[in-house]
């Protein structure tokens with residue numbers, strides 16, 4: 001697992017594009033971490049976002065209507 | 074314990090009837106709280122035809138059902154819980170809209186459309202939406218109060234936004250607006266209503282034909298272009314898709330505009346807070362969407378296989394209404410759910426746009442429209458007030474999409 005300079009483990013974000021239904025909830029909620037590509041499907045801008053983005057990322061994962069977002073750590 | 078819709082009811086009492094009435098415009102039907110507590114997945118009879126359906130009322134279960142690949146949205150399946158009368162012969166003829174398709178047809182069409190509704194694309198539409206809103210408010214202010222906010226603002230704004238989206242030529246906008254408003258006018262005779270529906274269908278047919286030969290910078294043209302390689306739709310499918318944009322995006326947004334304004338007028342302290350700090354608006358909009366959940370039973374399904382929901386087994390072929398208004402008043406997710414609170418932290422967890430593969434494709438667009446309308450009214454018409462007694466207002470108690478028929482206001 002990766003760690004930030006002071007040794008706190010970072011969270012890691014993965015998505016399953018095959019499941020994504022392009023609702024754009026994630027890109028609206030946490031635009032620093034999620035975007036939609038030309039096809040409207042989810043892309044991850046930062047796989048290991050900083051801790052201050054955690055709340056938005058967790059909320060995006062919870063609200064994603066197709067459960068395409070996984071947060072590890 | 075398991076039960077299914079055709080098992081004998083334990084008490085022998087007749088099934089409750091659906092739809093149930095909201096006790097007040099700002100609350101869910103009175104029966105829902107009891108169902109959520111004691112009988113969260115229970116049976117009811119549809120008023121329109123007496124047929125049984127399951128009602129799902131807890132937030133957790135509504136999400137579960139709408140996220141389950143074993144339920145179908147196909148309204149031609151026997152057991153689908155229809156809420157208005159469609160004769161069998163007509164049902165057989167109906168061309169399915171994406172809303173009523175299942176994968177893989179649903180996924181193919183949805184994938185063609187999602188680039189039109191990304192967070193970025195919707196942001197790009199914001200300036201034009203603001204212009205539409207400003208023009209309408211200019212006209213309203215010039216006419217002077219009292220005016221009916223439904224006809225002056227709530228109906229035209231989303232209709233014009235859909236014109237932009239579909240690439241309806243500018244000179245046709247007034248006509249398009251008139252027909253789409255007629256489709257929502259419950260005071261018209263069946264003949265007048267039928268004529269408006271037909272005129273609009275013919276217009277959309279003509280519009281798609283036009284885009285086939287003279288493509289523009291719009292959703293229909295891009296859909297046709299992609300379809301040349303993907304081959305997922307014929308001409309009638311494209312017309313049906315264009316109609317779905319209107320069916321899905323017009324009355325829903327219009328009703329939310331009018332109800333939201335009413336809610337703010339009835340909660341003056343919260344309205345004053347929003348006036349002082351427009352940054353509160355996005356969360357206020359989620360809360361208004363939650364409180365009204367105007368498309369409560371729009372999330373209708375039929376089980377394609379047996380599924381377990383809570384203690385209940387829903388059998389293949391049985392109808393399900395995953396009630397998003399009931400879910401949005403679930404106290405385990407929204408404490409003090411009956412109270413409008415624009416600061417509510419968990420407001421965004423509402424299911425007013427549905428959940429799962431059919432979750433509203435226009436949700437982010439609707440949010441931008443609502444923000445433009447509420448924000449501009451708060452800023453430009455700070456003295457806005459109701460020009461009728463609250464108890465004179467008529468609400469759409471029997472309609473599929475909840476709303477208010479007229480909203481007289483002045484300033």
Ligand code: HEM
Pocket residue numbers: 146171172173183235317318319321322323325326329367368371372373425426427428430431432433434435436438439
């Ligand atoms: C406040 C306004 C709106 C509300 C409350 C609303 C509500 C909903 C709901 C609950 C669904 C899911 C239905 C289901 O699961 O079977 C849905 C789907 C849909 N909505 Fe909306 N909607 C709104 C605005 C819009 C707008 C502005 C558009 C487009 C211009 C739109 C287009 C659609 C379409 C095309 C679908 C079908 C999606 C699919 O089947 O994949 N809606 N809407």
Ligand code: SF4
Pocket residue numbers: 015019020021022023024025026027034036040041042063064065066067068069
């Ligand atoms: S919220 Fe989920 S379904 Fe919607 S765009 Fe993001 S990953 Fe895709």
